[in-house]
Amino acid sequence: MKKLILSVALMGLCSSAFSQQALWGGSEIVSPGINDDKTVTFRFFAPDASKVQITGDFLPTVNVDTPYGVTQAPGVADLTKNEDGLWEYTSPALSPELYGYSFIVDGLRVNDPSNVYLIRDISTLTNVFLIPGDYADNYKVSDVPHGTVSKIWYPSESLGTDRRLTVYTPAGYENTEKKYPVLYLLHGSGGDENAWSELGRATQILDNLIAAGKAEPMIVVMTNGNAGMQAAPGETSAGFTPPTTRLPKTMDGSFELSFPEIVNFVDSHYRTSADKEHRAIAGLSMGGFHSMQISKEYPDMFDYVGLFSGVFTPREGVKSPVYENIDEKLARQFADAPKLYWIAVGDSDFLYDANKEYRKYLDDHKYPYSYRESKEGHIWKNWRIYLTEFLPMLFK
């Protein structure tokens, strides 16, 4: 056969009209550039801009006025422009962590065109980068055996629709006949079944802790706790609609009452050890509320409960059988107390006082629990740390 003269480069360049622009028009800008001393250099090419700034959670927070009072927001730093129109900013040395950032160009918030890694949090997309070391080494993809991550749909009779789960099965699951314990891992308000595997880095944390022998191999089921949603935004028949926190059936008891359907589906579709001793439930914020409510509603279901920056009381005026007789139900749950009832919160979390109040309630009733107080507030940094600390305590 006659050979065509055709370079792989050309094939790549032509793979789509858009990629042409990226590859032909593109420069070799490295941003973010993580330097050996753990400082990070951000670069943005904009010869005609008069001001380029960066905002991100690696910068000291500033106070911001909101309709709900003063809150903290990430700070802002100025980039400086060189003679070629390239703007730069180098951060101080940063501690290990997964960070997010955006640029602000003449007042307009934009993503970093040199960094294709973005993670969505509710309706905001921000670029991310990772400074390795310490805790954050668990957030990296490492050269260890990797679990399988599946998006699988289960039928919910009570909610009248098919709904999506993210399921992690540990490395080796497909090669044995072994049964595994299960952790149900729940997101917060505005999140969905993708939140823990994306911003939460749960897949990487599990791979790394299991490979290091620090956590038991386990199945982890990440649910969608918005009972009015089938799946994450864009993954349902509603199409590419904007994400919102204004969802129907949120924290109205529907999700809690539907939860046994999920457990039954998982027990009948995966090789699980289907008993209380081998089941855990944990969640952040609204997911902490759900974990507290579900574990007390079905007191024989979970021996491990994790409440990360949790809410503990129903919204004003919401009626559901789930939220009735809470005192009696908790008494029933703690009569055969979970092996672990773990509460974690940051010292500047807006839910700090709510957590303190709930702990007082548990203390007053002599219900056993463990408590972990961290620095900072209601942020993913803390939830990743809590998950990293919680997993090694399970199923031991």
Added chain:
Amino acid sequence: MKKLILSVALMGLCSSAFSQQALWGGSEIVSPGINDDKTVTFRFFAPDASKVQITGDFLPTVNVDTPYGVTQAPGVADLTKNEDGLWEYTSPALSPELYGYSFIVDGLRVNDPSNVYLIRDISTLTNVFLIPGDYADNYKVSDVPHGTVSKIWYPSESLGTDRRLTVYTPAGYENTEKKYPVLYLLHGSGGDENAWSELGRATQILDNLIAAGKAEPMIVVMTNGNAGMQAAPGETSAGFTPPTTRLPKTMDGSFELSFPEIVNFVDSHYRTSADKEHRAIAGLSMGGFHSMQISKEYPDMFDYVGLFSGVFTPREGVKSPVYENIDEKLARQFADAPKLYWIAVGDSDFLYDANKEYRKYLDDHKYPYSYRESKEGHIWKNWRIYLTEFLPMLFK
């Protein structure tokens, strides 16, 4: 228990420092707004900008000079500004399709902050939207039973590393003991194991065609054809590195020689009908090249072969046993010809002549094949259409 006064709204607002900004600072801008007459209105809030434009594949293409000659790129349209600083552009009525676009603000290319849906193609992220109807109805998530999509790692002895696959198992797979046929679906240069399920909408196309009874329920295995990569960018121990087409071991025969490892892994980990009659292989561009090479290298493996905008000849100077004795190997393959050998290409594809030449070769040797010529060129629009047409012909 005393109730806390705490609204769900507040919880959502506080779920991260970044989301605060999105929800408090956010406006109610709808962009893109898909109107009843299939025109689309794009909106961008930038009171201080002096020029806002949009570029996307829904606009007529324009000619662009490149180091490789003149090529076509998406056109550009101007938005107009109203008194509130909101810029708008309304397109003509658009045909059904998945489209991509970006804004250009005073010369700077930016994503649409009102649209969180972006898809990466090599190193470019563009916003997407979908005009339903016709073919494009298959690209929607519909209210039909959904297959499971898994990211699973297999060990490659020949490449010396674990590597990731995207595997689609059809709805019902988990509820039967049935065995399924398997399609291996391969990406192009610059793509990875995520390409077909993201830009290719393969998951939606499969769900929809299977639910409509137009395609057999099948397992679809989306490989990573870059033998020098473990997995998609960001999903390997290399970390969040920029995607590139300049990869080692690309089209050097390594991937083709490693392919039986993938087939063996799939046959031993999924309920497959493990014979030629129940195996198909198809790919786009470089994936067409791989499908052609692999199917002739292992002539007893695949009864269905799909070459979408394919390349047919190795790069100049590349040596591999895979690329030796091609005439003899094709003669061996066609001695027991595949049930379907399907070639598809667009009439303005830069590989049109290469396809014509390969078809002449097949004609000259009286090797049977089917041919589909579409409009337009080397673009995802065509590959989605080819997949939609190819699937119903399999395993019948």
